[in-house]
Amino acid sequence: MPYFTYDHIRFYYEDDRGDGEPFIFLHGLGGDVNQTFGLMKQTHHIRRISLDFRGHGKTVAFGHVDDFSFKQFAEDVMALTKYLHISQFSIGGISTGAGVSLHLALRYPDSVKKLILLRPAWEDKPQEKLVREAFAKIYDVLQDTDTLTAQNRYENSEVYKTMSSLSSYAGESLLGQFKYPYVKETSMKFVKLPKDCPNDDREAWKNLKLPTLILASQLDPIHPYAYGLLLSEYIPNAQFIEITSKTLSNEQHNHDSYKAIESFLNER
Incomplete structure (x- = not known):
């Protein structure tokens, strides 16, 4: 099984080593790589990479409880990129993974080529x-x-x-x-992650100059549709797409998400 060690923790990750540009796709709270690899099927010209966050999936260890934070999770992802010798990549995530992706893109803008926020669950403050x-x-x-x-x-x-x-x-x-x-x-x-937030100043979102895709759906109190709209209003030239709610059809939701991500990543 593929593991790398960082901060005294063995992180589980998956890398299909495809023939395309690296795309790091991050799971949500309580999820694991099966969530991201299950939605993002193997695709020509896209190299899929994901990891189990600390305290998730096969990465059972987490260090201190204060390490359940967007800052620490982003540092864990950057440690994986260094381990894989990847200097530039596209990044995206589902829910908590979207928050980690946003945090990382704000802190390491030279490393991120494209940003994907699927069902964002945070504004610039803790969850409701x-x-x-x-x-x-x-x-x-x-x-x-x-x-x-x-x-x-x-x-x-x-x-x-x-x-x-x-x-x-x-x-x-x-x-x-x-x-x-x-x-x-x-x-x-x-307890810790819902009280945290990817960043605490939405004005910083205006500094994101990279291509950004935001996907949101209705009928989802954990991932409010309004959060996706808000992000799209602040991030310059962000693409916003409404996708089918999981409440209506999980299969159609995944199909909508995959097609939108595939098209976005393959845009030149």
Whole structure:
């Protein structure tokens, strides 16, 4: 299995070593490389690269709980690029991965050729109170019981019922966090990351001069459509595309996302 070591942590990554330009595609909170490689199929002229963030997937270790941050995750990605001897690349991500991509593009503009933000979940501040509470509740219920009992408690919580009523997909996504074998050991990520943000000044977004694609959908309280619109208003010449909501069709959502990303990356 492909691993590299950075900050005393063995990070799992995947690299299909395709014949094209490197594209680093980052997963969301509680996800792993299967999320990104599952959506972004192997494609001619695109070299797909992804990693499991610390405390996610096969990268179980995470260091200190304060390392669950956009700054640290971006540094982890840059460590991977150095390990792979890649000096320039396109980068994108889903949800938390979009936030990491945005943070990285702002800090390392000379390294990033194109930027893709798929279902961004942050503005220039922490997530909304309801979303923070929905994730923090996962941490709370896991502290003094087994995972199955914790999941049952979560399903009966008011915050879960509220999120699920707003979007069936949001409810499924939150419950899906309990499937991770190390969810209890890594559960502080559900507290720390929603309280963080990719950057705290939207005016900085105006400094992004690279080609940018923003994809957003309706009916998604964790990834509000308005966030994608806001980013597109501040990032110069950003392309904004509305994609099918996962609440309506997961298959169509993935198809819309893939086609938009493929076309964008292959533009010259």
